[in-house]
Structure formats: C-alpha cells, structure tokens
Amino acid sequence: MSSANAIHIADAAADGKGKAATVAKPTRFKGGWRRGLAIFDFILRLFAIAAALAAAAAMGTTDQTLPFFTQFFQFKASYDDLPALTFFVxxxxxxxxxxxxxxxxxxISIVRPYAVAPRSLLFIFDTIMVALTTGAASSAAAIVYLAxxxxxxxxxxxxxQQFNDFCQxxxxxxxxxxxxxxxxILLIVMSASALRKS
Structure with a gap:
C-alpha cells in the first residue's frame, strides 16, 4: 500500500516536472522575444536622440543677415524672432x-525583459514627449510654410527667396x-505591445 502511494507520488512529481518543462520553453522563447524588442527600443532611442538634438541644434543656430544693408538698417532673420521657433528649440x-x-x-528592459515598472515609466513619458515634439514640429512647420x-x-x-539659407x-x-x-510613436506602440503581453 505504501509502495503504491510512493509510486503515485513519484508519478505526480514526474507529471509536475513535465508540466514545468513544457511551460519553461515558451517562457524562454517569450523572454527572448521581449529582449529583442527591448534591444530594438534602445536602438530607436539612439536614433531619436540624434533626430531631436539635430533639430534643436539646426533651429537654434539659424541666423541669416542679408548682404545689402546700411549702417542704420539691415534685414535679418533669426529663430528667436519668432516664439513658435523658440518653442521648437x-x-x-x-x-x-x-x-x-x-x-x-x-x-534595464533588456536585462530584465519581464520588468513591468521600467516599461510603464517609459510608456508614460514617451507619450508626453510625442505630444511635445509633435506640437513643436507642427508650430514650426506653420511658420516655415508661411516663410x-x-x-x-x-x-x-x-x-x-531672400532668406534662402534660413528657410533651408x-x-x-x-x-x-x-x-x-x-x-x-513607434516606441509607444512597442511598449504597449510588451505590456499587453505581460
């Protein structure tokens, strides 16, 4: 009787291990997928840094003075003449x-693919930043269109036609x-996808 119980317990343990092994494989697969997504997130952030800082630097150094001017009067265009362009910078x-x-x-999301807190924090602030960059770009685009x-x-x-360098x-x-x-926007979609699958 005791041996039968022992066999039953061993079988249950074996079944438990089998289930654990079955669950462990998809878990490792999902972890790899999440890690790949986190690596892509990191690369996209590097590109976004380059784009945002290049935009700020290009606009912040925009300044053109036309060659025909007198001692008392000259034609000059600079980003800080317009509040929309200052907001853009x-x-x-x-x-x-x-x-x-x-x-x-x-x-951290690369090292710990299942960590929810870092992804949630990035999701919130990325959403704020997409609103800020879109607003800044849109306001500047309106001014550039008028120019x-x-x-x-x-x-x-x-x-x-006169301030060609400024406009370019x-x-x-x-x-x-x-x-x-x-x-x-891509970063937000990726974070939302990762959080949804948590």
Whole structure:
C-alpha cells in the first residue's frame, strides 16, 4: 500500500516536472522575444536622440543677415524672432534630454525583459514627449510654410527667396523633429505591445 502511494507520488512529481518543462520553453522563447524588442527600443532611442538634438541644434543656430544693408538698417532673420521657433528649440532640447535619461531604463528592459515598472515609466513619458515634439514640429512647420508661401490674405510675404539659407535650415530642422515624433510613436506602440503581453 505504501509502495503504491510512493509510486503515485513519484508519478505526480514526474507529471509536475513535465508540466514545468513544457511551460519553461515558451517562457524562454517569450523572454527572448521581449529582449529583442527591448534591444530594438534602445536602438530607436539612439536614433531619436540624434533626430531631436539635430533639430534643436539646426533651429537654434539659424541666423541669416542679408548682404545689402546700411549702417542704420539691415534685414535679418533669426529663430528667436519668432516664439513658435523658440518653442521648437526648447521642446526638442527637452525631448533629446529625456531620451538620454531614458537609456538606462531601456537597458534595464533588456536585462530584465519581464520588468513591468521600467516599461510603464517609459510608456508614460514617451507619450508626453510625442505630444511635445509633435506640437513643436507642427508650430514650426506653420511658420516655415508661411516663410515659403506667404499669405496674400494677411499681406504676409514669402521671405524664402531672400532668406534662402534660413528657410533651408529651418525646413531641415522641422523634418528632423517629425522623424523624432514618429520614432516616439513607434516606441509607444512597442511598449504597449510588451505590456499587453505581460
């Protein structure tokens, strides 16, 4: 009787091990998938840092003075003449700084693929940053559009024929900022996917 019980207990233990082994394989597979996603997240953050800081630097150094001027009067275009472009520089600088700070949390997600807290924190702040970068890029895009096209109804003339360098540099900065915003959206989607599968 005791031997029968012993066999039954051993069988149950063997069954338990079998179940544990069956569960362990998908767990390792999911961990690998999550780790791969976290590595991709880290790489995307590096690209976003480059895009956001390049946008801020390009706009922050935009300054053009036309060659024809007198001692008392000259034509000059600078980003700090327009509040929307100043906001653009500040917004992208903040986004770039945040991305640098977020790198250690992204590394934690690589080392510990199942950690929910770092991903949740990144998800929240990435959402804030996508709003900031999109707002900054959109406001600057409106100004750059007016610089290129003007507005006859408001008697605003297009200045890009005169301030060509200014317009090219601001246009490039706006494109870089929109690239950063798109990367933020990808980061949010990836974080949401990882959290949903927790």
């Amino acid at each position: 500040i917004g992208n600088a903040i986004a770039g700084g945040y991305l640098v700070i977020s790198l250690p949390f992204s590394i 290129h096209k003007g507005n006859s109804s408001a008697n605003w003339i297009a200045i890009c 540099q601001t246009s490039g900065a706006v494109v870089a900022s929109f690239i950063a915003a798109v990367i933020f």
